[in-house]
Amino acid sequence: MKIITDIISLRTYLKDKQSVSFVPTMGNLHEGHLSLVRTAKQHADYNVVSIFVNRLQFSPNEDFNQYPRTFERDCSLLKEAGVNVIFAPSEKILYPVQQEFLLSLPPLARTLEGRFRPDFFQGVATIVLKLFNIVQPKTAVFGKKDYQQLLLVREMVQQLNLPIEIISGETARSSNGLALSSRNNYLREEQRLEACRLYQSLLLIKQEVISGNTDFKMLEINAIKNLIQHGWKVDYITIQRSTLTPAKPNDKDLVVLGAAWLGKTRLIDNLEILD
Numbered sequence: 001m002k003i004i005t006d007i008i009s010l011r012t013y014l015k016d017k018q019s020v021s022f023v024p025t026m027g028n029l030h031e032g033h034l035s036l037v038r039t040a041k042q043h044a045d046y047n048v049v050s051i052f053v054n055r056l057q058f059s060p061n062e063d064f065n066q067y068p069r070t071f072e073r074d075c076s077l078l079k080e081a082g083v084n085v086i087f088a089p090s091e092k093i094l095y096p097v098q099q100e101f102l103l104s105l106p107p108l109a110r111t112l113e114g115r116f117r118p119d120f121f122q123g124v125a126t127i128v129l130k131l132f133n134i135v136q137p138k139t140a141v142f143g144k145k146d147y148q149q150l151l152l153v154r155e156m157v158q159q160l161n162l163p164i165e166i167i168s169g170e171t172a173r174s175s176n177g178l179a180l181s182s183r184n185n186y187l188r189e190e191q192r193l194e195a196c197r198l199y200q201s202l203l204l205i206k207q208e209v210i211s212g213n214t215d216f217k218m219l220e221i222n223a224i225k226n227l228i229q230h231g232w233k234v235d236y237i238t239i240q241r242s243t244l245t246p247a248k249p250n251d252k253d254l255v256v257l258g259a260a261w262l263g264k265t266r267l268i269d270n271l272e273i274l275d
């Protein structure tokens with residue numbers, strides 16, 4: 001496995017590689033990332049994983065400085081997983097000058113996460129486009145845990161005619177259902193037990209919808225109330241079409257999404273409700 005930190009060396013290494021799959025990450029890897037890597041490896045001969053904590057997708061009040069950086073451990077996990085190249089550039093390499101060229105994003109970027117994290121998707125789109133330009137993969141894998149991010153990246157690839165197939169990976173969960181996330185590291189012991197309530201709330205909604213309940217508003221309100229009663233601050237719990245447009249009763253292919261704060265930690269999760 002090679003660890004490459006600059007663009008020229010990466011391009012030189014990948015020059016004669018016909019089929020490259022790519023998994024972008026911000027490091028602090030867990031089973032969720034490793035399952036994306038396994039998926040990526042099935043789709044190409046060579047696999048690149050990037051590790052870069054992208055300042056641009058954090059708002060000034062968010063956790064950029066605190067975000068866990070565990071480079072050595074990440075490298076050994078990726079080596080074990082059989083990754084060919086880790087691309088781990090510095091900020092100077094990816095943002096040599098102040099980033100003034102920015103993408104104008106579609107309305108999808110202004111709902112849900114976009115409402116609560118105003119800089120997030122602009123930053124994600126910018127870094128993902130840069131990384132796609134640098135790596136030029138045939139396939140890239142994104143987790144369904146960041147459902148809205150996955151949809152936006154798909155939309156970007158389509159609208160900008162990028163020759164990259166975007167593949168989605170399932171959300172990895174701990175045994176109590178909690179979606180794996182680097183931000184789970186911020187949770188204290190007792191909060192870790194409580195944290196699975198977000199998943200349980202979404203699961204209850206999913207089960208209700210499957211059994212024919214079409215009162216989506218009431219399902220959302222009940223879930224929000226329950227979380228608040230257990231000390232959460234809820235940004236949203238919402239049932240949407242799988243395209244992330246508002247759902248109506250009798251719609252098929254839905255997704256229920258949630259974002260909520262447990263203490264100082266913001267968690268997100270979602271469950272697809274497919275027909």
Ligand code: PAF
Binds near residue numbers: 025026057127146149
């Ligand atoms: O999902 C993430 O970890 C990040 O948003 C990504 C796609 C690596 C861009 O920084």
